[in-house]
Amino acid sequence: xxxxxxxxxxxxxxxxxxxxQRCVEMSAPRYGDFAHAENGMEALAMLREDxxxxxxxxxxxxxxxxxxxxxxxxxNDKLTRELPVIVVSSIADSAFVEGLLKLGVAAVIKKPVSPxxxxxxxxxxx
Amino acid sequence: xxxxxxxxxxxxxxxxxxxxALAEMVFIDTTRTPDLPALAQENRAxxxxxxxxxxxxxxxxxxxxxxxxxxxxxxxxxxWNRDDAFLELLNVSAGIxxxxxxxxxxxxxxxxxxxxxxxxxxxxxxxxxxxFDAEGEPLMAALRSIRYRY
Numbered sequence: 001x002x003x004x005x006x007x008x009x010x011x012x013x014x015x016x017x018x019x020x021q022r023c024v025e026m027s028a029p030r031y032g033d034f035a036h037a038e039n040g041m042e043a044l045a046m047l048r049e050d051x052x053x054x055x056x057x058x059x060x061x062x063x064x065x066x067x068x069x070x071x072x073x074x075x076n077d078k079l080t081r082e083l084p085v086i087v088v089s090s091i092a093d094s095a096f097v098e099g100l101l102k103l104g105v106a107a108v109i110k111k112p113v114s115p116x117x118x119x120x121x122x123x124x125x126x
Numbered sequence: 127x128x129x130x131x132x133x134x135x136x137x138x139x140x141x142x143x144x145x146x147a148l149a150e151m152v153f154i155d156t157t158r159t160p161d162l163p164a165l166a167q168e169n170r171a172x173x174x175x176x177x178x179x180x181x182x183x184x185x186x187x188x189x190x191x192x193x194x195x196x197x198x199x200x201x202x203x204x205x206w207n208r209d210d211a212f213l214e215l216l217n218v219s220a221g222i223x224x225x226x227x228x229x230x231x232x233x234x235x236x237x238x239x240x241x242x243x244x245x246x247x248x249x250x251x252x253x254x255x256x257x258f259d260a261e262g263e264p265l266m267a268a269l270r271s272i273r274y275r276y
Contacts (some may be wrong), residue, residue, distance in 0.1 A: 012238070014207060015199060015214040019151075061217075061236055090221030091234040110225075111218045112150045 004032040005054035010043040010070065011036075011088070012062045020057055020088055020113055027119035031055060039063055040070025047080050055125070060089040068100070075104040084125045088113050131179060136269055137254035139226035144185065144258065144267045147219040152198040154191075154260050162257040163264030170242045171213055173220045174272060177235035181253065182270045183223060184242070185216050191263035213239040219267070 007024060011017045017036045024031050031054070037043035039062040047053065056074065060067035067087060074080045084106045089096075092110035100108055107121035141158060148154045165186040175181040187195075196204035196211040204211075216239045224234050250271035258265040 013210055013214045013217065015211045016217075018200070018207075019214075061238060063238060090217050091224060091236060092221070093224075093228075093232055093234050094230045095233055111221055112147065114150070 002030060005030050006033040006035070006052055007031045007055045007057060008035050008037060008043060008046060008053045010038075010040060010056065010058040010062070010067070012038050012059065016059060016088070016111070020118075023113050023115045023118040024057070024122070026115040028122045031122070040065030040067060040073070043070060044073060047074070047083075051079060053083060055122075056083055056085045057088055058085060060087060060091070068103075071100065071103050071105060086121050086125075131181070131253060131271075133253055136227060137256065139223050140183070140254050140267055140269055141256050142226050143183075143219045143223035144256070144265070146222050147215055148195075148260060148265075151215055151218060152195050154195070154198070156258040156260045156265060159257040159259050162255060163266055165264060165266055168241070168243060171216050171239060172242050173216050173239040174237035175220065175224065175235070176237060178228065178232050180272050182250075182272045183216070183220050184266075184268045184270065185212075185219060186266040186268075187212065187260070188264060191260055191265060194261075194263070209241070213241075 009017045009020050021034050035046060037046055041064045058067045058070060071085055074085060087100055087105050087108045088111060090111045092108050097108045106125050109117045109121050145156050148156055165188055169188055170184055170186040172182050172184045192208050192212045195215060196208040199211050200207050220236055253269040253271055255268040
């Protein structure tokens, strides 16, 4: 039996975290072990304590540490830079998406997120 | 600041944003009403748009509709998540509004959504306002100009 993959969901809204988790469960059942963080700072602390995550799904607009800063720090750290990151955000204009892709983000999903959008984004990860 | 804003286009984008967010997130159909519903101050949530223009998007709904939204999203845990569910709906509405109004290419920036518990003395002029019937429950959405202070 294939090993269940672990996902870290980063969003200040508990509603958004719940919706994102449900969409992953519906579209990519191999990802079945979820942890949640409310902002980038909390997520970074979790990643430093535990290097076992397989995927990060993060919002951008968050208090304490926004998603762009969080992604930059993840991609500049040798312990985490290979981790695939998918951004799930209510804003996804082209310049914004281009900037995130340059940082190394695997995909950007515009909210409202759906299982179909999630499947397309996760499907692009090797 | 409002010189650059097309009020009619903004109103169309506002209506589309609220209707799309409710339909896609919680499968609630809305129809626009000719009159604006009377909703109490404590039922009003807002999100400020910082770029490309300073604007506040407000959505007001009574406790029955907010409860229904949370029930659809959460099921049995809805009581504790009612406020957050409505704020996330507003956040998504703001993203759709910006896409509808500006299309691709504009640099966009949003504040965090929040409830407005008291009338804000610095509230700016109304740009657009729309009332809705959300499957029997009243809902109102508005755009207001705001001054930005960084």
